[in-house]
Amino acid sequence: MGSVVEINPLTRLEGHGSVKVYLDGARVERVELHLSESPRLFEALLVGKSYAEVPDIVCRICSLCSTVHKVTALLAVEDALGIEVSERTSLTRELMLNGATVQDHALHLYFLVLPDLLGVQGVAELAGTAPELVKQGLAVKKVGSLIQETVGGRLIHPVNIRLGGLGRAIPKHELTQLRDELRLALPACREVCRLFSTPFPFPRLPEPAFLALEPSSAPLASRRLRLGGDRSFAVREYREHVEETLLPHSNAKLSKVMGVDATVGALARLHHGPALSEGAREIFKAHRHELIGKDIRGNNLAQAIELCDAAERALELVERLLELGAAPEAGIAAAPHGGTGTAACEAPRGVLIHSYSFDDAGICTQADVITPTALNQAAMGRDLLALARGMEGEETARMTAALERLIRCYDPCISCSVHTFPL
Template identity: 45%
Template sequence: MSSYRKIDILTRVEGHGSVELIRDGGRVVDACLHLSESPRLFEALLIGRRFDEIPDIACRICSICSTVHKVSALQAVEQALAVSISRQTGLLRELAVQGGQIESHALHVFCLALPDYLGVNGIQGLAAHELEKLQLGLRIKKLGNLIQETIGGRAIHPFNLIVGGVGEVPGSEKMQHLKDQLAGVRDDVTASIAYVSGLNDILPPLSMHPACAVSGGPPLFGNCLVTSTETIAANSAAAWLDEQVEASTHAKVSRFGGKAPFLVGPLARLTLAMPAAYAHYFTDTSIRSATKARVIELQLAVERAQLLVDLLLNDGLEKEQPVVAIAAQGEGTSVMEAPRGVLLHSYRFDDRGVCRAADIITPTSINQGAIALSLKELIVAMDGAEYEQIRAAAEILVRCYDPCISCAVH
């Protein structure tokens, strides 16, 4: 190999990574993804901390995904300590997670990905040339944050979600406000689907990876992983994903016991359980359709959130104290869907309720194998193209996976 050059920093993604393009003479012959974010060593930070501290610390893994990290950690802790939460707490958490889904997808589609389709540099370019589209996305994003704030007390690192329940139950006035805002955003979401599904593809079609998603609960929740052929129980999921340390990345890589890498995230969720109404948008299910999958999921999230708000309003939003958790020895594993795909939190506690083992597996680390294969395929598909074209396409391709590198490395 005569020379290589890195895409210095991947931009318009969360966290720090790069793509290395390997050249042989004038030709780009290979591409490698490096997730070079500095590890904060979360699994080590959590050891020695009491059970009630775990969700508060673990949610700091990532800001965009902080609500789902919080809920996932809470579920694992509560399972370990045999705490049963109320129906109301369950509904509130589910609603908060849908809020996170809405915020994350709107951020990605309208602030991070859209500039690729429109040929502008990012939010600054959007504000200058496509202000209405940026504002359309920001209105949806704001609603996602409003949901997270109403339930979690804050859009990022939601402190009001605690072991056994919530700090303060949001009142029916606040819930009614959410109901109105959700109804108000429906037209924006419909317009987004029409707009995004009409954008011209900017990448060649690439092979589809086998899909994997969480199943067995309400949307985004569950107790197992499913693929088109297998069902894997939550407590076997870590072994099935089979994370290994590799030299080129700070994020552990899922090896799936030597099988071909799986895709997790919006496109995987939809291809495994496609609602009939949206099937016609996905005649092409290669990764370039992921942006479309995100706007469809925006619709699904808003619909689900409306249903949850109605259930909570009908139930009456009772003030309630969190269920008291008693320190005890135990283990718990939660699997759920973060905006970018399968998220696993698993903890073991000693008889004083102190954390003795922690394992966190995140969607972007799982997707590394799929991204690597897509990059190699892109290089072949673009053989003969100018270096700068390949470089730009490689970055857009990685962005289709909406990587969250703070999560991946943690």
């Protein structure tokens, strides 16, 4: 006798989704992940807009990832128009991305994942049972927010980063304040991983094929993606390697990369051996055996290590910007011309690709956004099935709790995921 167990809505994550587990008796037949966010259609909305408008509009895809959407869009438009930016502008963008990572990983770990570890329903109970941890999480998150606010001019959908430059130079006293706040917050950032190294008590999952940008000393200059240990391709040629298909039960398309179900995100990045900051390197060394060669259950710990890395790196960047001194970095008035530009960045939850084509008047003729959650969708489905099968016969409530927890390991962002390429 067949039955269906449904988790609807999925909670403690961004956007709208649900999961259906199809059972035959106790046997799990299949699991469907529904990313049921309303279609957002940004790629279609961008067609007909000018190159200068694209980054301001497209960052509205997602609030959690608005900084990285904006930076990626700026890089892609600049690639199309051949605009070069100064070191100061580039470092400022990098600082913004690190701030976003601190803010976003802190939100996810302390407020969306931690309730699972403490056996409560969410932030409200958390504030009652673990007020100190909430305070700590808010303090860590706040320093990320401060970077967005000071440098980006706004916490969500930042305004100060623009084509070719910045809206305003960040004055010395504001950078000094950021530096002081970062120094104060660093000890707490280094502690985060203690909370999230608890092993996830469920059956082993399939081995992921990790996809991330190739590590580079200048993260915004990385132009190759690496899959697993030995395969790689140029970001510019992503269309030849990323294949998207429509699913009947999801508004996000399913992506396969070089024919496999890729996994992107913090754990993928750590597998590719990035140059970590000093404190993060130490922590990674201590936890390496829990991460390398492991499945997605290690992703939250990887995020905690990245949070520390991002905070330390942000401090280095602020110090470097203080050395460079403030100077106006007005945006460049580019002469529009036809062309296509592509760029990829590492969003908190994984690889993000933007690609745009413009006509001779600088009007967008085609826009494409490939998001980390769309890339992870196939692997998420595979792991949900493996976990459900591994828990056959267990109580339904236990199984659904585990499935939700698995999804939170991926840290999906569903508003992002329902943006897809014209087939």
